[in-house]
Amino acid sequence: MDRHFDEELQNVKRKLVEMAALVEESITKSLDALKKKNPAMAEQIREIDHRIDKLEISIEDMCVELIARHQPVGSDLRFLIGTIKMNNDLERMGDHSVNIADCLKYVVEGPQMTQITNIWSMARIVKEMLKDSVESFIQNDAARAQKVCERDSVVDEMRNETIRILLTFMLEEPEKIGSAIQYLLVAKNLERIADLSTNICEDVIYIAQARVIKHHAEQKKS
Amino acid sequence: MIITTANLNLYYHKFQALKNVNMDIRRNLITGIIGPSGCGKSTLLRVFNRMNELIEGVRITGSVLIDNEDIYSPLHDLILLRKRVGMVFQRPNAFPLSIFDNVAYGPRVWNISDKKTLTEIVERSLIAVDLFDNLKDRLQAPALSLSAEKQQRLCIARLLAVEPEILLMDEPCSALDPIATGKIEELMLELKKMYTIIIVTHNMQQAARIADEVGFMLLGELVEFDTAKTVFTNPRDKRTFDYISGRFG
Numbered sequence: 001m002d003r004h005f006d007e008e009l010q011n012v013k014r015k016l017v018e019m020a021a022l023v024e025e026s027i028t029k030s031l032d033a034l035k036k037k038n039p040a041m042a043e044q045i046r047e048i049d050h051r052i053d054k055l056e057i058s059i060e061d062m063c064v065e066l067i068a069r070h071q072p073v074g075s076d077l078r079f080l081i082g083t084i085k086m087n088n089d090l091e092r093m094g095d096h097s098v099n100i101a102d103c104l105k106y107v108v109e110g111p112q113m114t115q116i117t118n119i120w121s122m123a124r125i126v127k128e129m130l131k132d133s134v135e136s137f138i139q140n141d142a143a144r145a146q147k148v149c150e151r152d153s154v155v156d157e158m159r160n161e162t163i164r165i166l167l168t169f170m171l172e173e174p175e176k177i178g179s180a181i182q183y184l185l186v187a188k189n190l191e192r193i194a195d196l197s198t199n200i201c202e203d204v205i206y207i208a209q210a211r212v213i214k215h216h217a218e219q220k221k222s
Numbered sequence: 223m224i225i226t227t228a229n230l231n232l233y234y235h236k237f238q239a240l241k242n243v244n245m246d247i248r249r250n251l252i253t254g255i256i257g258p259s260g261c262g263k264s265t266l267l268r269v270f271n272r273m274n275e276l277i278e279g280v281r282i283t284g285s286v287l288i289d290n291e292d293i294y295s296p297l298h299d300l301i302l303l304r305k306r307v308g309m310v311f312q313r314p315n316a317f318p319l320s321i322f323d324n325v326a327y328g329p330r331v332w333n334i335s336d337k338k339t340l341t342e343i344v345e346r347s348l349i350a351v352d353l354f355d356n357l358k359d360r361l362q363a364p365a366l367s368l369s370a371e372k373q374q375r376l377c378i379a380r381l382l383a384v385e386p387e388i389l390l391m392d393e394p395c396s397a398l399d400p401i402a403t404g405k406i407e408e409l410m411l412e413l414k415k416m417y418t419i420i421i422v423t424h425n426m427q428q429a430a431r432i433a434d435e436v437g438f439m440l441l442g443e444l445v446e447f448d449t450a451k452t453v454f455t456n457p458r459d460k461r462t463f464d465y466i467s468g469r470f471g
Contacts, residue, residue: 003468003469005468071426071427071430072467073426073430073454073455073457073463073466073467074454074455074456074457074463074466074467075456075463076467077454077455078455078456210455210456
């Protein structure tokens with residue numbers, strides 16, 4: 001028979017997964033809106049963000065209460081500490097999604113640019129990283145989480161490549177600098193989402209194996 | 223290491239209360255021993271000052287070294303051992319004597335009778351447990367008139383008066399309220415600078431708060447022995463996790 005505390009931990013996990021699903025939906029919609037140049041979707045993305053913000057407060061509140069009342073130890077403690085951090089990271093991702101949606105207005109109304117295909121390749125990898133990070137949390141799968149972390153450098157390289165392409169555009173067609181800057185911001189926000197997915201995976205590894213891999217802590221220790 | 227046990231087994235007649243316990247207790251740390259009732263933690267504590275020998279039918283195999291000396295060697299001085307290794311019990315056991323005479327009791331056993339020396343020892347011991355300022359004007363008052371927490375402090379002062387190296391504490395706060403418990407815990411953290419402390423406790427949070435190293439015992443076996451940080455954040459053995467997280471015990 002599960003203890004009441006175990007049920008409470010499962011409730012927290014369910015809420016976090018619900019929040020992650022909203023973040024995924026928000027990012028998919030903001031990128032879709034950008035691709036289709038559909039500013040009408042920006043309002044929907046803001047509405048999702050309000051729900052994400054509410055969940056963030058609710059999850060944090062649940063974790064604080066469980067820590068105060070049950071004084072958890074071992075993997076229970078690591079789960080709650082990790083969840084508090086993931087909760088924060090997911091909420092930031094929601095904000096980055098709103099930032100991408102905010103670029104829409106200028107992209108639609110400003111001078112039109114040729115499609116920056118690099119952005120969409122980057123977006124595909126970032127969405128996969130987020131999906132895999134959430135899956136690794138659901139399955140408590142440290143090996144899968146580790147693989148997500150390894151993809152972060154690919155996204156960093158793609159962002160640098162995107163910056164180079166956009167700089168060339170700006171030099172060649174200075175009248176489109178405004179639109180190019182919006183795409184630069186999109187690339188920056190995507191790169192941050194990838195970083196935050198990596199943070200989530202670092203927390204999954206901490207929860208599953210009590211290993212701290214962020215900032216190359218293990219290599220520095222040895 | 224101040225204490226090392228190797229292949230330690232203890233039997234009460236046919237019942238085996240300790241099973242092959244191997245542990246190294248480090249100097250000037252607080253070592254917490256946790257585990258469910260009847261797991262052998264108090265028995266283990268009493269091994270370190272040979273108090274189990276007072277119980278009929280006890281048989282011990284293996285070795286227990288304190289400062290590399292086998293305390294179960296027939297040549298070992300038992301009186302000296304009890305001086306080096308003092309013990310605090312669950313309930314404060316102040317003697318029905320004055321506060322002064324309680325603290326001076328041990329030194330008198332050791333033939334110290336000079337009034338000035340005894341006064342110095344009593345003062346030093348009461349200062350160490352933070353009782354002196356409070357009691358200095360009524361050292362002749364009966365010890366049993368003190369609160370439970372102050373009696374427990376007095377018992378600790380009584381130990382310190384004979385200058386031990388190791389303090390064994392068997393659930394020293396179980397008869398105290400949370401505020402008194404907090405004060406005794408603060409005292410333990412002060413005392414570990416001078417002494418090695420081994421505490422048996424049922425209170426998991428107490429072990430988490432004050433112990434540097436923690437041993438988890440189950441059915442006479444030392445299941446896990448590690449730093450408190452490891453035991454409470456990443457226990458290696460599932461039985462330890464199940465116990466400290468309240469899943470059994």
